[in-house]
Amino acid sequence: MSESVKMTPPPFGVLLVNLGTPSAPTPEAVRTYLAEFLADVRVVDMARPLWWLILHGIILRVRPRKVAKAYQSIWTPEGSPLLAISRQQTAALTEALQQAYGQKIPVELAMTYGEPSMEAAGRALRQQGVSNLLILPLYPQFSSSTTGAVYDRLARGLQKCPHLPQMRWVRDYHQHPAYIEALAASVRQHWQEHGRKQKLLMSFHGIPERYADKGDPYAAQCRKTAELLAQALQLSTDEYLCSFQSRFGREEWVKPYTDASLKQWARDGVHSVDVICPAFAADCLETLEEIQVENRELFLKHGGQAYAYIPALNARPEHMDLLTELVQTHTQGW
Secondary structure (H helix, E strand, O other): OOOOOOOOOOOOEEEEEEEEOOOOOOHHHHHHHHHHHHOOOOOOOOOHHHHHHHHHHHHHHHHHHHHHHHHHHHOEOOEOHHHHHHHHHHHHHHHHHHHHHOOOOOEEEEEEEOOOOHHHHHHHHHHOOOOEEEEEEOOOOOOOOOHHHHHHHHHHHOOOOOOOOEEEEOOOOOOOHHHHHHHHHHHHHHHHHHOOOOEEEEEEEOOEHHHHHOOOOHHHHHHHHHHHHHHHOOOOOOOEEEEEEOOOOOOOEOOOEHHHHHHHHHHOOOOEEEEEOOOOOOOOHHHHHHHHHHHHHHHHHOOOOEEEEEOOOOOOHHHHHHHHHHHHHHOOOO
């Protein structure tokens, strides 16, 4: 008669988290996603009754069709690029940790909004015996609207959990040497393969200026990342610019704006630019459609001649080295 073998629980597990994505490039799926995303007070902190009327009375009636069309232009057989790449990152990190620790370290993917959910990822980790949990939001720079939202969403998911795991967080890694070197390596490779343009634009997702004024460190961390990347690439101050994209609504957002900067450069005689988006760990709608397509057309329309987007770190080996180092550093003693 065979005896059952009791499995040794892993020393810890890793929860990778990114923003989220619609389940399909359709107006209905986009509406469902935006309804959850834009309802989060971390994302839009307007008074709830007024914002509810704006969101449901205007935005969710108008934007889903336009956004769905944009998603259709970048959709892949594996789904949205963000989800497909995030799954690649999860598999690559699992393999890297297996090699580093000599045993399987459970790694699960969750999205703050949409699927896979925090609850599903949590159940999968619990079933693998995880009692020590490292939460690794894939946001190099901290913002209350991203990493802060991950904290809130995880807390809601744990409300019905009878036994909480021991938890640690990677709050940000905006100036981690391995992160800066991974970015620099991606730029150098792009230059080697495609040639170097006249300017390098480092475009980060924006936040309202009001958020920064209240103490959100995101914009300052973005500028620090840009400064360190410029140093690693030995760029002078007139060879690069840190800018902010994806603003929404009528209020002031942190500046300079990416689109306005590209237009001004073109008018000033800058004929070629490379653009990199260091705040995005995986390519998504904001990089593949807004930056690679919309802003390229904008730059060329106003007199630019050559424009290239340098892909996000995605599942590059240097990115996996960085994530592995972050895990090892934050799980010491487990």
